[in-house]
Amino acid sequence: MYGMNFNRENFDLMVKERTSLNAENTQLKTEVKLLNEKVQYLLKKLFGRSSEKLSPDQMELLLDELQEAQEALEIAEEAEQDDSEPVESRRGKRKPLKERVPEDLPVEQVIIIPDEVQGNPGRYKKIGEEKVRELDVVPTRYFIREIIREKFIEIDNREVPPLIAPAPARLIPNSYASAGLLLQIILSKYCDHLPLYRQEQVLKYRHGIEISRKTMGNWMYLIADWLTLIYEALRNEIRQSEYIQADETFIKYQDPKKDHCPNGYLWAYHSPGVGVLFEWFPSRAASCLDSMLTDYAGLLQSDGYGSYPSWLNDPAHEQEKGNIIHACCWAHARRKFHEAGDSISRKIIKLIAKLYRNETTLRKQPELDRATYRQEHSAPVLNEIKTILDREQKKQLPKSKLGEAISYTLKRWDSLNLFLEHGKLEIDNNLVENAIRPTAIGKKNFLFFGSPRSGQDSAIIYSLIETCRKLDINPADYLRDVLEALPTMGQNEAASWTPAQWNSSRAQSA
Template sequence: MCGMVYTRENFNQLLAENASLKSEVNLLQEKVQCLMKKLFGRSSEKLSPDQLELELEELRELQEALELAETKAELAEEEQKESKRGKRKGLDARIPKDLPTETIIIDPDEVLAHPELYKKIAEVRTEKLDVTPTRFFRTVIIRNKYKKRDDRSIAPLIAPAPKQLIENSYASTGLVLHIILSKYCDHLPLYRQEQIFKQRFGVEISRKTMGGWMYLVAQWLSLIYEALRNEIRASGYIQADETFIKYQDPKKDYCPNGYLWAYHSPGKGVLFEWYASRAATCLDSMLVDYAGLLQTDGYAGYTSWLNKKSHAKEKAAIIHAACWAHARRKFREVPGNPTAEDIVKRIAKLYRVERKLRNNPDLDPAAYRREHATPVMEGIKTILETERFRQLPQSNFGKAINYTLERWDALNFYLEHGRLEIDNNLVENAIRPTAIGKKNFLFFGSPDSGQTSAVIYSLIETCRKLDINPAVYLREVLTALPTMNQSEAASWTPARWKSNRETTCE
C-alpha cells in the first residue's frame, strides 16, 4: 500500500484548514449557546446573581465601607421593587375614594316588626367592591317643533340638531369610546367585540361598521395628533424606534410587513406613524427642520437619513445619541466569556449612576455623570480597544465590540446633555402595548388602517405616559370634537389637557 507523501506546502495547507475549521466550530458552538440561552435562559436584562457577587467582591477588595453600604442599600431597594410579592396595600389605597357609594342597611326582623321597642347603639360596617357590567341602552333625542299662536306667517321653530361625532350614524360617543378602549387599551380585536356584543347583549354590530367608525374618529383626532407632533418636535428631545406589524394588501397573496415608527419625548408624549416600509425616507415627516436631541438604536436608517446631502441642515442641528441598553444587550449575548461579563458589570455601574440621579432630582445630571460615569466609560473603552484585535470579527464578542466602538461618540453624548437618558428604553416601553395588540389581531386589515391605529395609539399611549385615565380624556375629547376648531386642537393634547385640569383644580 502506497503511503501519501506530505510536502511542507501540503502540511501548511492542512494546518491552515484545521485552524479555519476550529474557528468555524467555535463560532457555531457560540451560536448554539446563544440560541439555547434565548430559548431556555432568562429573558430579563437585569444583572444575574453571579454578576452581583462579582461586584461585591470588587467592593470588598477596595475596602470602601461607605460605598459598600450604599450599594447594599441600593440592591436591597432594587430587589424590593423587583419583588412581585410586595407588601399588600390596604383597601383604601387600592380603591379610589371618589367611587360612588351604594349603602344597604340590614335590620333584624324583630326591629322591623316593632321599631318603637328598640334603640340603635352601634353599627357594623362591611365594605364590598361591586361593578355594573357593560349595559346597552337607547338614547332618544326629541326636538319639539313650535309655531306661534297669533302669527301663522312665521315659520315653525325647532332647536338645531346637536352636532354628532359620526353624522347619520346610530353610534353615540359612549359606544365609540367603549370600542376604542376595548381595542387599543384592552387589545380586543373588532371581530371579538362583534362576538361579545351579539352573544352577551344580543346587539349586532359588524366589525366592518366598527372599523369605519374607527377610521372616521381617527380623522377627527388627526387635529390633536398633529398638535401632539408639534409638541414633541418643539421639546428638543426625541427618542425614536420602529416595530413591524403585518397588513393585508389586496395586490398581494400574503401579508407584508409594515412599520409603526414611534417618537417619544419625555414629559410630552408618544407619536406613532404608519408606513408600509422601513426606508429612511419615512423619517421626513418628523425630522425635516427638526433641531435638538435624537436618540435611537443602531438601525442604519437613522444615520443614512442624516448623511443625505439634502439633510445637511438637520445633521448640523441634530445631536444623534445612541442607546447603552442595545450595546449591553450585545455583550449579554456572548456566552461564557469572562471579559464580556466584566463589560456588562461595568455597564451596570453606569446604570447605578442613573439610579442615583433618579433618587436625587436636585443633582446636576451632566456634572454628576462626568464625575462618576466618565471613569467607568474610559475603562470600558480600554478593554474594548484591547480585545478588538484578539476576537474574531464574526464572533458575538467581536460583533459586540465593533458595534460599541463604532457608536462610541454617540454613546458618550448623554454625559454632556443632562436631558438625555442613558438608553432608549422609554420609547421601547411605549411600543409594548402595540405588540400585545398585534398578537391578538395579527395584522392590519388594509394599508390605510395602519394610520388609523397610529393616531389612536398615539393619544392612548401618551395618556399612559402622563398618568392620565384615557377613558376620562377621550370622553371629553370625543364630546368636544364636533364643535372644535383647528386653532383649538393644540389645547387638547394630553399634556395641555392635564395642565389645564390641574390649573382649574387649583
C-alpha cells in the same frame, strides 16, 4: 547522494503537508468555536430567560458589593426582630384598599341587622358596627338615548314658521353611534387590545346587539380623520421639545395587490414628559423619517438601526445634520454583551450596571445637575469600559459574539457618550420601547391591519392613548371630552386639545 535528495524532498513535502494541516486545524477550531457560540445563543433564546438581569454565574464579579450586601442583610435582620415594624418587601408595603381605589368612587351601603333585632327592635340598643369594604362592578350597560326636538308655533301669528332647536352636532352624521359608544369601541380595541371581530361577538352574544365589524371599522376611520388635527398638534409639541427618542416595530397589513400580508412598520417618536407619536409606513426605509425630522433641531436618540445615520448623512438633509445631535442607546449595547455571555462580557455588563445605578440616583434626586453628576461618576466608568474594549478587540475573533459586541459598541462610542454632556438625554431608549409595548400586545390579537390606510388610522389613535398613559391621564376621560368637542371644534382650536394641554386646562379650572 540520490537517497539523501529523495529523503530531503520527502521531508520538505511532509513539512508542507503538516503546515497545511495545522492551518486547516486552526481554521476548523475557529469555525467550531463560532458555531458553538451560535448554538449556545440559540439555546438561550429558546429555553433561557428573556430577562437580561445578572445571572448566578456572574456573582464572582460582585465581590466589591459584598460589604454593602452584608450591611443590608444586618439591617433587614434588625428590622425582622422588631415585631412592631414589619419588614417591607422589595415592592414595598401593600397599600390599603382606600389608597388603591379612587376616593370619588360611589359607595353603596348594605346594612345587615340580626333577625332577633328585626323581630323585636324595641328590646335592643345599637352599640356599634363592623364594616367590611369590597370592590364591586356593574357590567357595561347599553341603552337608547332619544333626542327629541320639540316644535313650536306662535299662537297669535301663524305666518311665522315653526320654531325648533337646532340639531346637536354629531361626530358621524346620520348614524346611531353616540360619543359614548364610539369611546367604548376605541378603548376596547386600543387600550384593551380587543379586535373588532371579538367586540362584534361580545355585543351580539352578551348584549343582544348586532353591529358588524365592518361598520365599527368605518367608524374608526371617521374618528381618526376627526382626530388628525389634534395628532398634528401633538407632532408639533414633540418636535418643539428638542428631544426625540425614536424606534420602530413591524405590524403586518393586508395589501389587495399581494397574496400575503407584508410587513408594515409603526415608527414611534417619544419626548419624555411631552408625548408619544406613531406613524405607519409600509416600509422601514430611511425616507419614513422625513415627516418627523425635516427642519427639526435638537436631540435624537435611537438604537443602532442604520436608517437614522443614513438619513442624517443624506446630502439632501445637510441642514438637519448640522442641527440634530444623534445619540445611541446603552441598553442595546448591553444586550450585545448579554448575548455573548462570556467572562469578559459579564465584566462589561457589571460596569454598565454602575452607569445605571448612577441614573437611578439621578431619578431619586432630581435636584442634582445631571450633566455634572454624570461627568463625576459615570465618565470614569466609561473610561474603564473603553480600555477593556480596546484591549479585547485585538484578541477576539471579529465574527464571534464578543467580537461583534465590541465592534458594535466602539463604532457608536461617541454617540453612546453624549449623555455625559447633555443632561436632558436618557442613558437608553427604553422609554420609547415601553411606549411600543401596547401596540405589540394589540398586534398579537388582531394579527394585521386590514389595509394600508387603517395602519395610519390606528397610529393616530394609539398616539393619543399612549400619550395619556405617559402623562398619567385617564384616556377615557380625555377621549370623552375630545369626542364631544370635535363636531364643533375649529381648526385653530386643535392645539389646545392635545393631552398635555387638556390636562393643563383641567388642572387650572380645578
